[in-house]
Amino acid sequence: MKKEGTNLLIPGTPALRALRSSKEAFSADPKAYYIETWGCQMNEEDSEKLAGMLEQMGYRPVGHPQKAQCIIFNTCCVRENAELKVYGNLGRLKKLKEEHPQTIIAVCGCMMQQKGVGEAILKRYPYVDIVFGTHHAERFPEYLHRALQSGEQIFEVHEDDGTLSEGVPILRESGLKAYVTIMYGCDNYCSYCVVPYVRGREKSRTSEAILAEIRALVEEGYVEFTLLGQNVNSYGKGLEPYVSFAELLRKVNEVPGVSRIRFMTNHPKDIDEEVIKAMVDCEHITEQIHLPVQSGSSRILARMNRSYTREQYLSLIGRVRSLIPNVAISTDIIVGFPGESEADFQETLSLCEEVGFDAAYTFLYSKRNHTPADRMADQVPEDVKHERFNRLVEVVNRSAAERNAAYLHRVEDILVEGPSKNRPDTLTGRTRSGKTVNFPGDQSLTGTLQPVRITKTNSFSLFGERIEVPAKEA
Numbered sequence: 001m002k003k004e005g006t007n008l009l010i011p012g013t014p015a016l017r018a019l020r021s022s023k024e025a026f027s028a029d030p031k032a033y034y035i036e037t038w039g040c041q042m043n044e045e046d047s048e049k050l051a052g053m054l055e056q057m058g059y060r061p062v063g064h065p066q067k068a069q070c071i072i073f074n075t076c077c078v079r080e081n082a083e084l085k086v087y088g089n090l091g092r093l094k095k096l097k098e099e100h101p102q103t104i105i106a107v108c109g110c111m112m113q114q115k116g117v118g119e120a121i122l123k124r125y126p127y128v129d130i131v132f133g134t135h136h137a138e139r140f141p142e143y144l145h146r147a148l149q150s151g152e153q154i155f156e157v158h159e160d161d162g163t164l165s166e167g168v169p170i171l172r173e174s175g176l177k178a179y180v181t182i183m184y185g186c187d188n189y190c191s192y193c194v195v196p197y198v199r200g201r202e203k204s205r206t207s208e209a210i211l212a213e214i215r216a217l218v219e220e221g222y223v224e225f226t227l228l229g230q231n232v233n234s235y236g237k238g239l240e241p242y243v244s245f246a247e248l249l250r251k252v253n254e255v256p257g258v259s260r261i262r263f264m265t266n267h268p269k270d271i272d273e274e275v276i277k278a279m280v281d282c283e284h285i286t287e288q289i290h291l292p293v294q295s296g297s298s299r300i301l302a303r304m305n306r307s308y309t310r311e312q313y314l315s316l317i318g319r320v321r322s323l324i325p326n327v328a329i330s331t332d333i334i335v336g337f338p339g340e341s342e343a344d345f346q347e348t349l350s351l352c353e354e355v356g357f358d359a360a361y362t363f364l365y366s367k368r369n370h371t372p373a374d375r376m377a378d379q380v381p382e383d384v385k386h387e388r389f390n391r392l393v394e395v396v397n398r399s400a401a402e403r404n405a406a407y408l409h410r411v412e413d414i415l416v417e418g419p420s421k422n423r424p425d426t427l428t429g430r431t432r433s434g435k436t437v438n439f440p441g442d443q444s445l446t447g448t449l450q451p452v453r454i455t456k457t458n459s460f461s462l463f464g465e466r467i468e469v470p471a472k473e474a
Contacts, residue, residue: 031057031058031059031060031069031070032059032060032061032062032067032068032069032070033051033054033059033060033061033062033068033069033070033071033072034061034062034063034064034065034067034068034070034071034072035047035050035051035061035071035072035073035074036065036071036072036073036074036089037074038073038074038075038076038082038085038086038109039074039075039076039078039082039109039110040076040078041179041226041228041264042179042181042184042228042229042230043074043076043109043110044179045170045179045181045228046074046108046109046134046137047072047074048170048171048172048173048179049137049138049168049169049170050072050074050108050137050140051170051171052168052169052170052171053138053140053141053168053169054070054171055169055171056141056169057141057144061171065093065096066096068103069102069103069104070103070104070106070144071093071103071104071105071106072106072107072108073086073089073090073105073106073107073108073109074108074109075107075108075109075110075111075112076109076110076111077109077110077111077113077114077117077194077198077368078110078193078194078195078366078368079363079366080366080367080368081366083111086107086111090105090107090121090125090128091125093105093125093127094125094127097127098127104129104130104144104147104148105127105128105129105130106128106129106130106131106132106140106143106144106147107121107128107130107131108130108131108132108133108134108137108140109133109134110134110194110195110198110199111198112131112132112133112134112157113133113134113135113157113197113198113199114194114197114198114369114370115369115370118131118133118155118157119155122153122155126153128153129147129153129154130143130144130147130153130154130156131153131154131155131156131157132154132155132156132157133156133157133158133198134198134199134200135158135159135160135161135200136156136158136165138165138168139156143156159200160185160199160200160201162200162201162203164184164203164205166205166209172222174417175220175221175222175447176221176222176223176224176415176417176446176447177222177223177224177225177226177417178214178217178222178224178225178226179225179226179228180210180213180214180217180225180226180227180228181205181227181228181229182204182205182210182227182228182229182232182235182248183202183203183204183205183229183230183231183232183234183235184199184200184202184203184229184230185199185200185201185202185203185230186199186201186202186230186231187201187202187231187234187237188231188267188305188307189305190294190304190305190306191303191304191305191371191372191373191376192304192334192337192365192368192371192373193368193371194368194369194370194371195230197370197371199230202230202231202234202237202238203238204234204235204236204237204238204239206239207239207243207247207248207251210227210248210252211251211252211255214252214255214258215255218255218256218257218258219257221447223257223258223259223260223415223447224259224260224261224262224415225252225258225260225261225262226261226262226263226264227248227249227252227261227262227263227264228263228264229265230265231265231266231267231270232245232263232264232265232266233245233266233267233270233271233272233275234267234270235248236248244274245275246272246274246275246277246278249261249263249275249278249279249282249285250278250281250282252284253278253282253283253284253285258284259284259415259449260284260286260415260432261282261284261285261286262285262286262288262434264290265290265292266289266290266291266292267292268291268292268293268306268308268312268313268316269306269307269308269312271291271316273319276319276320276323276324277323279323279324279327280323280324286432286433286434287324287326287327287328287432287433288327288328288329288330288432288433288434289320289327289328289329289330290329290330290331290332291313291316291317291320291329291330291331292331292332292333293313293331293332293333293351293355294306294332294333294334294337295333295334295337295340295344295347295348296310296344296347296348296349296350296351296352297310297340297343297344297345297347297348298310298311298347299339299344300337300339300340300344303337303338303339303373303376304334304337304373305372310347310351313351314351314354314355317329317355326433327433328358328359328403328433328434328435329355329357329358330357330358330359330360330361330434331355331357331359331360331361332360332361332362332363333348333352333360333361333362333363333392333396334363334364334365335348335362335363335364335365335385335388335389335392336364336365336380336384336385336388336389337365337373337380338365338373338376338377338378338379338380339376339378339380340365340380345388345391345392348392349391349392349395352392352395352396352399353395353399355399356399356402356403357396357399357400357403358399358400358403358404358433358434358435359396359400360392360396360399360400362389362392362393362396364385364386364389365380365385367379397459398459400459400460401457401458401459404435404457404458404459404461404462405457407431407435407454407457407462408454408455408456408457409453409454409455410453410454411451411452411453411454411467412431412432412435412437412451412452412454412462412464413431413432413449413450413451413452414429414430414431414437414439414449414450414451414452414464415429415430415448415449416428416429416441416445416446416447416448416449416450417429417430417446418443418446419443419446420438423438424443425440426438426439426440426441427439427440427441427442427443427445427446427450429450429452431462435461435462436460436461436462437452437454437461437462437463437464438461438462438463438464439452439463439464439465439466440465440466441466445466450466450467451466451467452464452465452466452467453465453467
């Protein structure tokens with residue numbers, strides 16, 4: 001079984017094929033690259049594709065930008081904090097560029113799709129060589145080649161033209177678990193969100209392309225797959241013939257060698273009965289679902305343009321739990337959305353108490369340019385946001401601890417991912433429901449399913465001891 005990251009060896013992009021004979025782009029001399037990624041799992045997969053293309057160009061990864069001949073910042077624009085980190089990191093590269101002028105610095109991703117941002121970066125940081133967006137990133141080898149040849153700044157930010165590129169090489173960080181994007185873009189236009197503007201409208205990959213990618217990954221030793229999309233429940237729009245998300249899940253479940261299937265992100269207004277039934281029927285779909293609620297107040301949900309109410313969300317949770325009693329449910333919550341009163345916030349707290357989330361990703365509302373919420377007059381003061389945020393975290397952590405406590409003394413099959421970052425004599429892995437479990441063991445168990453009895457729990461992880469039985473292949 002493969003334990004390390006791997007290249008998905010596929011034909012490559014037209015840009016790669018066009019550069020095969022280029023000495024500048026495909027050099028026998030060792031080169032190094034460094035990629036730093038902010039944002040969601042889709043950004044992480046985008047970075048894996050950039051790494052895959054660079055590997056085919058003769059580059060190898062390094063862990064620090066000071067050692068790289070090509071530095072890439074893959075950006076996110078969903079939160080202001082992520083943007084500020086990009087600017088700070090770019091500023092620190094000025095001295096490096098002065099000392100090593102041949103180093104290529106590239107900035108890409110969602111931030112670059114915002115109007116005027118890419119141009120401003122090239123002006124503010126004139127030592128940046130390449131700026132490109134989320135569309136046609138598969139042409140990065142071409143951009144890199146041009147920068148190496150001409151030394152000029154390259155700006156390639158395109159509008160979404162509705163096309164999808166297949167055959168992009170991917171260097172995945174894990175040899176066991178893989179993200180597989182099934183669709184791109186979003187049509188929902190939540191009033192706080194920039195994703196539809198920077199990722200474009202919804203576009204679904206064909207089920208044939210998705211299944212072919214998964215089969216190839218199984219051959220490489222991958223056993224767990226997370227299907228990705230801004231709204232996976234909308235999968236299938238525009239496909240001929242039409243394939244629903246529930247149908248795709250059933251198809252993936254039938255691929256030999258697939259052990260675990262996860263998917264995200266779901267939109268509560270779109271997830272339907274067929275998806276829930278597929279979770280019940282398909283043995284490889286895990287008992288885990290991410291259902292972003294964003295607020296517990298129907299009034300605020302309407303202002304957010306979420307297209308469901310508090311009552312509808314709770315009804316959906318009830319339906320999921322009635323069919324999958326041991327399901328783990330996680331969510332996203334925004335604190336301090338414009339117009340949020342203390343009464344609205346209390347509704348969020350009470351919803352969290354009622355649902356009992358296994359995990360919640362909590363965020364302070366962050367103004368995003370060109371979104372409707374950015375123009376709302378009744379912005380919540382920062383000190384009020386932070387005070388509410390702290391109260392919410394207390395409720396969420398208490399709920400997570402209570403949900404995890406139910407695992408005490410249970411025996412769970414753990415897919416072993418490798419040694420713990422902090423303790424090499426301790427292994428880490430996950431339950432089917434996505435809970436992190438740490439337990440003593442040898443690294444040779446990586447990639448196997450191990451029965452582990454849970455002996456201790458806290459809000460964020462579980463601890464256990466392996467039951468001595470013959471190991472099972474994942």
